[in-house]
Amino acid sequence: MRKLAASRLRWQEMEVAAGRVGFGSGISKTEVVGIAANRTKKKVPSPEARLPPCGVPWRRYLHCSKLQVHVEKQKLIKYIKDTQKRMDDRVARTLKFLQSPEGTITLKFTFQELMEKPMSIGDAHAKCLKMLKDDYPVQEQSCLVQTSDKVTLFVYTSWHLEKGKAVEDSISQTVLNRFEANMRHMFDTGKTIPTAAERERHPNDSAKFMEYRDHLGKVHLAMKSIQHWFEMWQEEGWAHREEIPSRDLLCGGDYEEFWEKTKCMLADDEITYPMRGLLKSLFPEQYQRMDKSFKRITWAARHVPLPRLPPGPFAGRVTLNNLQTVLHKDSLDELCVVFNTGKYIGGEFLSPDTGIKFKYAPGHTAAFLSQYLWHAVAPWKPATMEPEDLFPPGRISRVYTTHRRTIKKMLLDNYKTKLDKRYTLDKNIKDRRIKINYPRRHWSKEIAEAKKGKKVKKSA
Numbered sequence: 001m002r003k004l005a006a007s008r009l010r011w012q013e014m015e016v017a018a019g020r021v022g023f024g025s026g027i028s029k030t031e032v033v034g035i036a037a038n039r040t041k042k043k044v045p046s047p048e049a050r051l052p053p054c055g056v057p058w059r060r061y062l063h064c065s066k067l068q069v070h071v072e073k074q075k076l077i078k079y080i081k082d083t084q085k086r087m088d089d090r091v092a093r094t095l096k097f098l099q100s101p102e103g104t105i106t107l108k109f110t111f112q113e114l115m116e117k118p119m120s121i122g123d124a125h126a127k128c129l130k131m132l133k134d135d136y137p138v139q140e141q142s143c144l145v146q147t148s149d150k151v152t153l154f155v156y157t158s159w160h161l162e163k164g165k166a167v168e169d170s171i172s173q174t175v176l177n178r179f180e181a182n183m184r185h186m187f188d189t190g191k192t193i194p195t196a197a198e199r200e201r202h203p204n205d206s207a208k209f210m211e212y213r214d215h216l217g218k219v220h221l222a223m224k225s226i227q228h229w230f231e232m233w234q235e236e237g238w239a240h241r242e243e244i245p246s247r248d249l250l251c252g253g254d255y256e257e258f259w260e261k262t263k264c265m266l267a268d269d270e271i272t273y274p275m276r277g278l279l280k281s282l283f284p285e286q287y288q289r290m291d292k293s294f295k296r297i298t299w300a301a302r303h304v305p306l307p308r309l310p311p312g313p314f315a316g317r318v319t320l321n322n323l324q325t326v327l328h329k330d331s332l333d334e335l336c337v338v339f340n341t342g343k344y345i346g347g348e349f350l351s352p353d354t355g356i357k358f359k360y361a362p363g364h365t366a367a368f369l370s371q372y373l374w375h376a377v378a379p380w381k382p383a384t385m386e387p388e389d390l391f392p393p394g395r396i397s398r399v400y401t402t403h404r405r406t407i408k409k410m411l412l413d414n415y416k417t418k419l420d421k422r423y424t425l426d427k428n429i430k431d432r433r434i435k436i437n438y439p440r441r442h443w444s445k446e447i448a449e450a451k452k453g454k455k456v457k458k459s460a
C-alpha cells in the first residue's frame with residue numbers, strides 16, 4: 001500500500017514538472033455522452049462511440065477465411081518473401097547508421113559502474129523531473145546508446161538522415177494501422193485493469209475509462225485495459241509453480257476466443273521481424289538466449305494456419321490500452337522492446353540512467369535492458385477526435401519480452417521435464433477446446449494455508 005502511495009506521489013510530481021496536471025485523470029465535470037450512465041454498472045459495454053471498420057482490414061490482412069487462404073496462398077507466399085527481402089534491406093540500412101559514429105551515443109560510465117552503483121529510485125525520479133522540463137533536449141533521431149566500454153544499453157529507431165534526406169527506421173503507418181485495428185478488435189472484451197500491482201505501475205488508471213473530446217467538444221469514454229499474452233511464464237505470486245501460459249492467452253478455455261485473439265496477436269510479424277534483425281546484431285547475447293528458449297516455448301502460433309515471416313524471439317506480448325506508465329525497472333525481463341500507436345499529446349520516453357529523453361512518437365521503437373535501466377513514459381493525454389480520424393484518440397502500447405526465469409528453465413537440457421505436463425505444447429488444444437487444467441481450483445486451499453501463516457513464495 002505504501003509502495004502504491006509513493007508511486008502515485010511521484011507520478012503527481014511528474015505531472016506538475018511537465019506542466020501536464022490531470023493528463024492521466026481525464027476531463028472532469030463536463031457533459032459526457034454515450035455510456036456515462038453505465039459507469040456504476042458492473043458489466044461494461046464497449047464505450048467506443050464510433051468503432052473503426054476493424055473487422056474488414058484485419059480479415060483482409062489475415063486472409064482468415066478458408067476459401068481465401070486456398071485461392072490466395074501462392075500470392076501470400078510471394079508477398080511474404082518480398083516483404084522479408086524489403087525488411088532485410090531496411091534493417092541493414094538502419095544498422096549501418098546506428099553503428100556509424102553519428103548514430104552512436106557513448107555514455108561516460110562503464111557497464112560495470114552501472115552494475116556496481118545503480119541509480120536509486122529517488123535519484124532517478126529527480127532526474128525525470130528535470131527531463132520533463134520543456135527546454136530539456138529531446139532525442140528524435142535513431143540512435144544506439146552504449147557505455148564507454150561498448151556495451152549496448154539502448155537501441156532507438158525513428159528516422160535518420162542519409163545524404164541530407166530523412167530515412168524512416170520506425171514502423172510504417174500502414175503496419176501501425178493494422179496493429180491498432182487488431183488490438184481494438186482484441187480489446188473489445190470489456191476486460192479492465194485487474195490487479196493492484198498493475199494499478200501501481202499505471203497510476204490514475206484504476207478508473208475504467210479514459211475521457212476524450214470530439215471536434216464538437218463533446219466528451220466520450222474509452223476503456224483502459226491491459227493484456228498479458230505469454231506463451232509461457234511463471235504467474236505473479238506463484239513462483240514455486242512451473243511455467244504455464246498466461247490466463248489472457250488461454251481465454252478461459254474458449255477455443256473461438258483463443259483463436260481470434262491469437263490471430264490478432266500474431267499478425268504483428270511486420271513489426272517483430274525487423275526488430276529481430278536489429279536485436280540479432282546489437283544484443284547478440286540476449287538474442288541467442290531468447291531465440292533458443294522461444295523455439296522451445298512457442299506453441300500458440302501453430303494454431304494460426306498461415307505462412308508468416310519468421311517469428312520470435314519473444315515469448316510474451318503485453319499490450320496497454322490507454323494507460324500511463326510510471327518510473328520503474330522490469331526485474332523479470334531479459335530485455336524489452338516497446339513501441340506505441342495512437343493519437344495523443346505528450347508521452348516522451350524518459351531514461352534517467354542515460355539522461356536521454358526520447359521523442360517516442362507512434363511507430364518509434366526502443367529496445368533496451370529494462371532489468372538494469374529505470375524508465376518511464378511522460379504524462380500524455382488523448383488528442384481531439386476529428387471526423388477524418390480512422391480510430392478514436394488514445395494510446396495503445398506494446399511491450400515484447402521474455403522473462404529471465406523462463407529462459408533459464410527453457411535452456412536447461414531437461415527443459416521438457418521442467419514444464420508442467422498439463423501444458424505440454426500441442427496438447428493444450430484438443431478437439432477445438434483448450435484443455436484447461438489450470439491450477440485455479442487448488443488456489444483456495446493454498447490461499448487458506450498462506451493465511452494461516454504458511455509461507456507462499458512470492459515472485460519478484
Ligand SMILES: [Fe+2]
Pocket residue numbers: 328329330336370375
Ligand atoms: Fe517497463
